Amino acid sequence: MASNAAAPFWRAAGMTYITYSNICANLVRNCLKEPYKTEAISRERVHFAVSKWAEGKPEKPNVICVSA
Amino acid sequence: MFRQASRLLGRSSRPPRVRAMCTEVPANSNKDSAFVEAWKKVSPTMEPPHTPSTYMEPRPPTPSSLPSKLTVNFVLPYSSQLSGKEVDMVMVPATTGQMGVLPGHVPTIAELKPGVLSVHEGSDVTKYFVSSGFAFIHANSVADIVAVEAVPIDQIDASLVQKGLAEFTQKLSSATTDLEKAEAQIGVDVHSALNSTITG
Structure with a gap:
């Protein structure tokens, strides 16, 4: 039964539910009034420090900042 | 021993x-x-x-008589908005349309679309705008609502909504690939939902 149901348009375009819901959430965050907007956006910010391991030592870390 | x-x-x-x-x-x-x-x-x-x-605390059993209140758990990734709160009714924006959940509702899982979630408690109505998520309605008059982002509707900025709506309507007409079209369509959907929330 579920397989016969029409897929939503975003699914047909190759998006996953996670992608879809994150886009929706981002758009909502961007439409907030000011003190709430910065707070909501900063809550979603993620930092990664990636460094390659070479000759027994970690190389200089490359910091990746993802703001969702 | x-x-x-x-x-x-x-x-x-x-x-x-x-x-x-x-x-x-x-x-x-x-x-x-x-x-x-x-x-x-x-x-x-x-x-x-x-x-x-x-x-984990076990869920309460399904009572034989209809309870007068609905227990709502409403959670976001970063906070718990309502935890075991007893209310009269919740209106959830399901993909199939606005769905009113009263005590004794039939067990359901509903996907949510961007829209207004309203919590009715006597004459008090609390309204949130949810971006997307799911509502799980259990047989024992407990409803679990899970959303990615939800905000009280008075925190929405009307001018930014208008700007976003215009931007995505324009993007929709100029989009070429399926993915771009879908992204623009999501933008239009979310901003229209936001717009109808603040205007009416």
């Missing part, structure tokens, strides 16, 4: 555990009897360890 005996004796008669995320109401115990049986076979002298589910 027999200090634990009363606990061990009391445990064996309990009914089995039911999965947590299903809409069926779990029985009144969280102990996994299959696990306990298997444990007893392997080490009959040692008492079974506590598993995470042992520490």
